[in-house]
Amino acid sequence: MNVSKNNKNWINIKGAREHNLKNIDVAIPKDTLTVITGPSGSGKSSLALDILFTEGKRRYMESLSSYARQFLGVAKKPDVDSIEGLCPSIAIEQKTVGHNPRSTVGTITELYDYLRVLYARIGIIHCPRCHAKIQAESPEHITQMIVDSFAKQTVLLAAPLAHEKKGTFEKELNDLFAKGYYRFLIDGKQYRFKSADDIKQLKLKKTFKHAIDILLDAIEISKAEQARVQEGIEKAFALTKGLCKLIVGDQSHTYSSERMCITCAESIPELEPRCFSFNSPIGACDDCHGIGFIHEWPWGKGDKDAWKERYPDFFADKYAKEITCRSCMGKRLNKYALAVTIGDKNIFDICNISIKELLEFFQKLSLASAQQEIASGLIKEITNRVTFLNDVGLSYLSLNRTARTLSGGEGQRIRLATQIGSALSGVLYVLDEPSIGLHQRDNDRLIETLKALRDQGNTVVVVEHDIDTMKQSDYIIDMGPAAGVLGGQVTAFGKPTEIIKDSNSLSGAYLCGKKQIKLPDITRKASGHITLKHAQKNNLKNVEAQFPLRVFCGISGVSGSGKSTLVMQELVPQLKRELISKHPNNTSNASDLTGAEQIENMVVIDQSPIGRTPRSNPATYLGVFDSIRLLFASLPESKARGYKVGRFSFNVPAGRCFECNGDGQIKVTMHFLPEVTMICKTCEGKRYNHETLQINYKEKNIADILQMTAYEALQFFWAHPRISKRLKLLCEVGLDYLKLGQPSTTLSGGEAQRIKLVNELAKRGNNTLYILDEPTTGLHNHDIAKLLQVLNKLVDKGNSMLVIEHNLDVLKTVDWLIDLGPEGGDEGGFIVAQGTPKEVSKIKKSHTGRYLRAFF
Numbered sequence: 001m002n003v004s005k006n007n008k009n010w011i012n013i014k015g016a017r018e019h020n021l022k023n024i025d026v027a028i029p030k031d032t033l034t035v036i037t038g039p040s041g042s043g044k045s046s047l048a049l050d051i052l053f054t055e056g057k058r059r060y061m062e063s064l065s066s067y068a069r070q071f072l073g074v075a076k077k078p079d080v081d082s083i084e085g086l087c088p089s090i091a092i093e094q095k096t097v098g099h100n101p102r103s104t105v106g107t108i109t110e111l112y113d114y115l116r117v118l119y120a121r122i123g124i125i126h127c128p129r130c131h132a133k134i135q136a137e138s139p140e141h142i143t144q145m146i147v148d149s150f151a152k153q154t155v156l157l158a159a160p161l162a163h164e165k166k167g168t169f170e171k172e173l174n175d176l177f178a179k180g181y182y183r184f185l186i187d188g189k190q191y192r193f194k195s196a197d198d199i200k201q202l203k204l205k206k207t208f209k210h211a212i213d214i215l216l217d218a219i220e221i222s223k224a225e226q227a228r229v230q231e232g233i234e235k236a237f238a239l240t241k242g243l244c245k246l247i248v249g250d251q252s253h254t255y256s257s258e259r260m261c262i263t264c265a266e267s268i269p270e271l272e273p274r275c276f277s278f279n280s281p282i283g284a285c286d287d288c289h290g291i292g293f294i295h296e297w298p299w300g301k302g303d304k305d306a307w308k309e310r311y312p313d314f315f316a317d318k319y320a321k322e323i324t325c326r327s328c329m330g331k332r333l334n335k336y337a338l339a340v341t342i343g344d345k346n347i348f349d350i351c352n353i354s355i356k357e358l359l360e361f362f363q364k365l366s367l368a369s370a371q372q373e374i375a376s377g378l379i380k381e382i383t384n385r386v387t388f389l390n391d392v393g394l395s396y397l398s399l400n401r402t403a404r405t406l407s408g409g410e411g412q413r414i415r416l417a418t419q420i421g422s423a424l425s426g427v428l429y430v431l432d433e434p435s436i437g438l439h440q441r442d443n444d445r446l447i448e449t450l451k452a453l454r455d456q457g458n459t460v461v462v463v464e465h466d467i468d469t470m471k472q473s474d475y476i477i478d479m480g481p482a483a484g485v486l487g488g489q490v491t492a493f494g495k496p497t498e499i500i501k502d503s504n505s506l507s508g509a510y511l512c513g514k515k516q517i518k519l520p521d522i523t524r525k526a527s528g529h530i531t532l533k534h535a536q537k538n539n540l541k542n543v544e545a546q547f548p549l550r551v552f553c554g555i556s557g558v559s560g561s562g563k564s565t566l567v568m569q570e571l572v573p574q575l576k577r578e579l580i581s582k583h584p585n586n587t588s589n590a591s592d593l594t595g596a597e598q599i600e601n602m603v604v605i606d607q608s609p610i611g612r613t614p615r616s617n618p619a620t621y622l623g624v625f626d627s628i629r630l631l632f633a634s635l636p637e638s639k640a641r642g643y644k645v646g647r648f649s650f651n652v653p654a655g656r657c658f659e660c661n662g663d664g665q666i667k668v669t670m671h672f673l674p675e676v677t678m679i680c681k682t683c684e685g686k687r688y689n690h691e692t693l694q695i696n697y698k699e700k701n702i703a704d705i706l707q708m709t710a711y712e713a714l715q716f717f718w719a720h721p722r723i724s725k726r727l728k729l730l731c732e733v734g735l736d737y738l739k740l741g742q743p744s745t746t747l748s749g750g751e752a753q754r755i756k757l758v759n760e761l762a763k764r765g766n767n768t769l770y771i772l773d774e775p776t777t778g779l780h781n782h783d784i785a786k787l788l789q790v791l792n793k794l795v796d797k798g799n800s801m802l803v804i805e806h807n808l809d810v811l812k813t814v815d816w817l818i819d820l821g822p823e824g825g826d827e828g829g830f831i832v833a834q835g836t837p838k839e840v841s842k843i844k845k846s847h848t849g850r851y852l853r854a855f856f
Contacts, residue, residue, distance in 0.1 A: 011030060013083050018080065020043050026493070031457060031459055044479050052086070056089025090430070125259050125268050127264055139237065140230065156247040170202075187212075213247075242270075256268070285328035286334060292330040345361070356395040391417070412431075425458055433778060436777050438806060467511060478491050526550060530593070548816045553818065555804045560828060607777060609744060618747075628723060631723075662688075711736035734783040748778045753772070768799045808852065816835070817834065
């Protein structure tokens with residue numbers, strides 16, 4: 001289908017063949033909101049991300065100097081004949097934000113960096129002990145305090161030249177030596193330089209953080225020496241712009257001419273942005289090093305396992321408890337950083353309130369005229385960025401929220417808000433399902449944000465299944481007609497009104513209502529409940545919830561209302577403990593949970609990847625490949641040659657190709673150019689050596705089997721129940737297009753989740769509680785209908801289904817619905833409605849109910 005436009009206002013793609021794309025030509029209008037839709041596996045992401053974004057990034061990188069390119073690496077050229085009219089591109093994908101405990105919403109959006117500068121410039125300093133405001137102090141006041149506090153003690157007066165700073169400091173030390181200063185304290189060691197050569201011999205490491213003090217005087221403190229002390233302080237102030245240090249034995253006290261509490265003798269170091277960073281030793285709490293918690297290990301110092309404490313990344317999850325740091329009470333920063341306020345709030349307090357409250361705080365903040373002049377630009381930038389976060393439906397988050405607790409959809413919308421804040425124009429933005437994890441109520445605000453991005457003069461291309469986004473877009477490209485080898489073609493294109501009328505468009509049929517997911521004929525009744533009391537984590541307000549058993553139960557609510565917290569952080573850990581406690585050697589203290597004895601197993605299926613290397617694939621994950629290898633090893637020819645099961649694994653040297661080590665391809669590093677990936681010439685990409693490939697079953701060798709789709713493999717292995725059972729399930733959940741040997745790294749979150757579901761379906765009988773976290777991620781309505789059939793089949797077998805979901809087509813078909821709200825964040829955490837979907841639709845205070853009303 002040729003859809004090229006001979007116009008500069010279009011991006012023309014010709015001959016796209018990446019993955020399953022069938023040599024297609026397609027045109028995308030510039031400065032519009034274009035939706036690419038179609039069934040799962042039809043080639044939407046291949047067109048948007050692997051063709052458009054990859055080529056846009058590659059062309060931009062090629063415009064840079066060869067020096068810059070060596071650090072960036074260059075993207076591989078996609079398999080396409082030509083792309084005309086392409087803009088520089090930015091992709092906002094649905095990957096998670098990261099698992100580093102130091103990464104927060106504030107650091108990801110860079111809002112925390114702006115706040116650090118703001119606090120360093122206009123923050124009001126208080127004493128960490130008595131909380132009194134700290135004013136600028138004169139050398140006389142400081143001298144008097146030293147004489148009163150350190151009488152009859154010998155002290156060293158010093159001028160701090162550097163504190164935790166990188167550099168060689170050779171020039172600075174030479175300049176000071178020339179002025180007559182020759183005694184220094186460097187990294188805790190005293191030096192007395194006799195010549196400039198001594199300084200040269202020092203050779204301080206440029207990359208190491210150094211502490212350097214100029215030693216001015218050694219004095220026994222008394223009233224008679226008051227003038228000498230003051231003279232030393234004034235000299236230190238002159239050398240270091242208002243700082244001096246007093247060293248008494250092993251302890252040191254730093255004083256400042258500007259920041260000093262005379263009552264407590266507490267001096268605040270010079271304020272700079274890194275003083276407020278929990279990732280810097282200058283600002284971080286000394287005990288927890290800026291993480292906010294410490295690990296408590298179940299052994300003493302001399303224990304044989306004590307060495308494991310040195311490797312918390314590996315052993316903490318298994319052995320240690322995370323205890324809130326007692327020094328900073330989880331605030332991550334040291335006492336000096338927490339003693340600086342703006343509008344009576346320190347930087348932790350500011351980051352701990354919701355985005356919505358933060359916006360109100362800065363809108364109402366009144367400052368003195370001098371402060372206003374310094375901070376007006378900063379506050380404007382902060383307010384803009386906070387507004388964007390609010391507009392993409394994240395008003396309930398706080399800047400302190402750690403990245404690892406964010407859902408994929410939240411992470412994606414945070415990156416979207418960051419991009420809008422950049423205010424670029426003439427850019428191609430490619431978004432991969434931004435509506436993931438978003439309630440229907442918040443979806444409208446997201447669509448307005450996408451339109452704002454378009455109205456800045458950008459081309460916005462969205463891979464999306466959401467009906468509302470399609471209706472409000474300017475242009476739709478519908479891929480299909482089915483998935484995998486049966487997809488990869490453009491079935492329809494045009495404005496939403498044109499798509500609705502196109503009989504070839506599957507999405508158009510759902511848009512106009514010709515096709516839809518029907519309401520169930522009967523609603524199942526629960527036979528028993530699991531009751532959870534006193535749920536209080538995050539924003540939950542002491543919730544008591546009853547989860548029905550042997551039915552299909554949905555958990556709904558606006559974004560941030562507490563759904564995932566209730567199920568994943570409260571119910572799942574307690575249920576795990578209860579199920580383990582059935583073992584005679586264990587005892588459980590979870591008195592807040594009752595009814596767990598009614599189920600035998602619990603299976604939690606989330607969207608984490610099924611494998612992190614290209615050697616992992618659906619066949620190996622599901623165990624199908626083990627049975628296939630066993631079958632090949634049992635063939636007469638294999639037995640005659642003495643081939644064992646391992647011969648048919650591409651991870652074992654005996655059977656795999658020697659040249660490519662079983663990868664099927666060879667990577668060649670090119671200087672200043674992208675890595676060239678080429679098919680292995682020896683095995684022609686088949687991964688196995690010649691001898692292994694001579695073993696055939698029904699005229700197919702082991703490499704041919706890995707190239708089969710699940711549907712083809714099901715026909716091929718119909719006589720082998722152990723293999724066909726799992727393949728049949730794979731087809732039933734809508735993954736019939738996946739190749740058995742497709743690398744796990746190329747699977748989407750939704751595909752990975754459904755493969756896990758197949759794995760569990762094949763194992764369990766009945767009386768199991770299945771917990772799914774947004775299983776419709778990445779699914780077209782056509783695929784959701786297939787998935788619902790599989791889930792309902794599980795419930796009919798006598799299992800219980802608990803699904804966290806926003807999709808109205810799923811929520812309208814469940815047997816029981818628990819709706820949380822009424823809002824997100826602090827205004828959420830309550831159960832606002834529960835009952836059948838029809839009953840919930842009548843409850844006015846339920847936002848989900850309001851949208852469900854249209855179906856009943």
